[in-house]
Amino acid sequence: MIYIDKNESPITPLDNETMTSIITTTPYNLYPDEAYQHFKEAYAQFYQLSPAQLIAANGSDELIQKLMLIMPEGPVLTLNPDFFMYQAYAAQVHRPIEFVKATQNLDFKLNDILQRIDEVQPSFFIMSNPHNPSGKQYDLSFLTAIANKMKDIGGYFVIDEAYLDYGDAYQITMSPHILRMRTLSKAFGIAGLRLGVLISTPETIQLIERIEHPYPLNVLTLNIATYIFEHDKETWQFIAIQRALAQQLRTIFDNYVADVMTVYPSQTNFVLTQGEQAQHLGQYILNKGFQPRFYDETGMEDLVRYSIATVEQLQQLEHIVKEWRAQYDISKTT
Numbered sequence: 535m536i537y538i539d540k541n542e543s544p545i546t547p548l549d550n551e552t553m554t555s556i557i558t559t560t561p562y563n564l565y566p567d568e569a570y571q572h573f574k575e576a577y578a579q580f581y582q583l584s585p586a587q588l589i590a591a592n593g594s595d596e597l598i599q600k601l602m603l604i605m606p607e608g609p610v611l612t613l614n615p616d617f618f619m620y621q622a623y624a625a626q627v628h629r630p631i632e633f634v635k636a637t638q639n640l641d642f643k644l645n646d647i648l649q650r651i652d653e654v655q656p657s658f659f660i661m662s663n664p665h666n667p668s669g670k671q672y673d674l675s676f677l678t679a680i681a682n683k684m685k686d687i688g689g690y691f692v693i694d695e696a697y698l699d700y701g702d703a704y705q706i707t708m709s710p711h712i713l714r715m716r717t718l719s720k721a722f723g724i725a726g727l728r729l730g731v732l733i734s735t736p737e738t739i740q741l742i743e744r745i746e747h748p749y750p751l752n753v754l755t756l757n758i759a760t761y762i763f764e765h766d767k768e769t770w771q772f773i774a775i776q777r778a779l780a781q782q783l784r785t786i787f788d789n790y791v792a793d794v795m796t797v798y799p800s801q802t803n804f805v806l807t808q809g810e811q812a813q814h815l816g817q818y819i820l821n822k823g824f825q826p827r828f829y830d831e832t833g834m835e836d837l838v839r840y841s842i843a844t845v846e847q848l849q850q851l852e853h854i855v856k857e858w859r860a861q862y863d864i865s866k867t868t
């Protein structure tokens with residue numbers, strides 16, 4: 535089975551020789567006193583930030599959990615649907631959670647969000663952008679309006695940018711109530727090493743540091759990630775490959791099936807489809823050895839999501855989708 539259900543990277547960023555060299559020179563018998571700081575410096579340099587603006591953890595999952603614990607008392611507001619872990623971690627720590635409802639076509643209207651912020655008065659508002667599962671990226675004016683609203687009510691705005699490397703980079707003016715969350719699990723290809731980063735102003739980062747462990751991350755993960763960010767030319771090339779795979783995936787669905795089901799425009803490494811035919815195609819693809827993401831949540835049963843695979847696997851997927859399409863056309867004419 536080829537798994538295209540978790541939006542992972544199908545490729546790894548480092549070759550075996552480089553990995554061997556990092557592993558054999560990492561003093562893993564010792565506590566990692568310096569490695570975390572080195573990683574922050576390399577990451578900050580790559581994105582032109584300051585290390586004091588960063589906190590890292592075992593995947594953005596852990597950062598979401600930390601936010602649920604440390605953000606001021608009060609409900610968290612998010613979108614419905616959005617990344618499921620927001621709900622899961624809110625439930626873990628008994629933080630009330632409220633939602634902004636999607637429109638019929640899985641979109642969110644700025645006014646609906648602003649109105650819900652007024653109603654709920656959340657301690658913080660968290661949303662993924664680009665959005666999971668629709669794949670849509672909301673623009674800077676949309677984000678700025680939400681940020682301003684959260685500032686007005688004295689709350690925080692957390693933008694989960696897990697898929698931003700596949701979308702369009704933007705500069706939002708940093709301020710203590712704005713947090714940008716990133717992961718190395720997608721475009722950087724190290725999901726198994728578990729590394730996520732939060733970016734804000736130093737004062738907000740210090741607030742979250744209050745619940746940090748003495749050694750927040752393991753030394754191998756840190757040293758591998760530091761290597762990645764210190765080799766910026768190779769890393770930007772790796773991201774370009776990821777973006778090309780995302781384009782290859784989108785083209786398959788746009789070219790062969792967009793006229794018989796909803797294919798959401800995507801600025802991520804996945805494509806979301808919807809409708810009766812989408813479910814049919816999803817089953818067909820599953821029977822041919824690719825595992826897409828199906829949803830059993832109420833109201834999401836007719837959605838099927840596919841994430842990127844290698845060039846060769848995507849060629850295989852294209853063949854399967856074409857085959858399904860030909861059968862669909864025959865069934866229409868008989």
Ligand SMILES: Cc1ncc(COP(=O)(O)O)c(C=O)c1O
Pocket residue numbers: 540541592593594595596617662666694696716717718719725729730
């Ligand atoms: C929107 C979003 N945020 C965060 C994550 C989790 O990332 P990590 O692997 O860093 O925990 C995912 C993973 O699918 C995601 O879709």
